[in-house]
Amino acid sequence: MTESAPAPAVDEAEPTLPYGVGPWPGGPDAWPDDPRYDPELLAHGDRRNVVDGYRYWTMAAIVADLDAKRHPFHVAIENWQHDMNIGSIVRSANAFAAAEVHIIGKRRWNRRGAMVTDRYQHVRHHEDVAAFAAWAAAEELPIIAVDNVPGSVPVDRAELAERCVLLFGQEGPGLSPEALAAAHGVVEIAQYGSTRSINASAAAAVVMYEWCRRWA
Structure with missing residues (x-):
């Protein structure tokens, strides 16, 4: 619901x-x-x-x-650490007109970064990765995980289906092994500096923009 x-x-x-x-x-x-x-x-x-x-x-x-006029891509975020980036990701999902945002794990999340855009964006909760994966399968939506792990493909060269779910992990640890196992593909953002990763909410905005560049 x-x-x-x-x-x-x-x-x-x-x-x-x-x-x-x-x-x-x-x-x-x-x-x-x-x-x-x-x-x-x-x-x-x-x-x-x-x-x-x-x-x-x-x-x-x-x-x-x-x-x-919402777009047919969904955004999902694992929430097992109460990541403060979730609110900012919801705000970006609103800006790029995502169909829905899915919170996986803990129901409560920090809305401050959303700047009340969650009032204009549909947000759905899933108890765990298994429940989320079952929902996505029922909707026939491929899950595209976003994480810089071995085997991931740079998002600018990866296939992004028009109907899909973009799955993001927590700041720092990234996606859980269960989430990665549930994904149909894994993409990453090409980087050129010394840091291993970029902020989770920034990464989400980049990937959503890439989807919109192709399909919006």
Whole structure:
């Protein structure tokens, strides 16, 4: 089932941002006659972290519009260390219009890095790798693991199916042996410096962009 648990108290309200728009010009008499628009936002302005095309829209209207055009790739993250990168990965999944985000393992995750984008993104929980792999098999979605392990293929040269699940691991240890065993293929990001790996959320954004470059 899609997770619907509320975000922690610190994230209950959208952050006030230094950009956006003020009240709709002209007052209530000039408001658009469109059910997608939120009267509160029309009256007080919209400072949310949304693109200009969604200014003044209700959250439900934004989600419905996104649902009509989400891409057919999914994003999955193992969560056995409460990795703080998960929130940032959810934010990137929203930016690249992923179909769903899947949290594997512990249900609770740190939403701070998501910047409330999890409210616009469908998030599903799986108890463990076996449950996640069973779901992916039922949906006929190949699992593409992202980790720099022996045998992985640089993502720019790898095959990425249009319908797939991109599976990411924890910062540091990467994917568990169970997750790697469940994958249909493993890709990595080519690097040219001295560090062995890049930040997990940065890696996720790179791979999602590569999928969009080919298919979006």
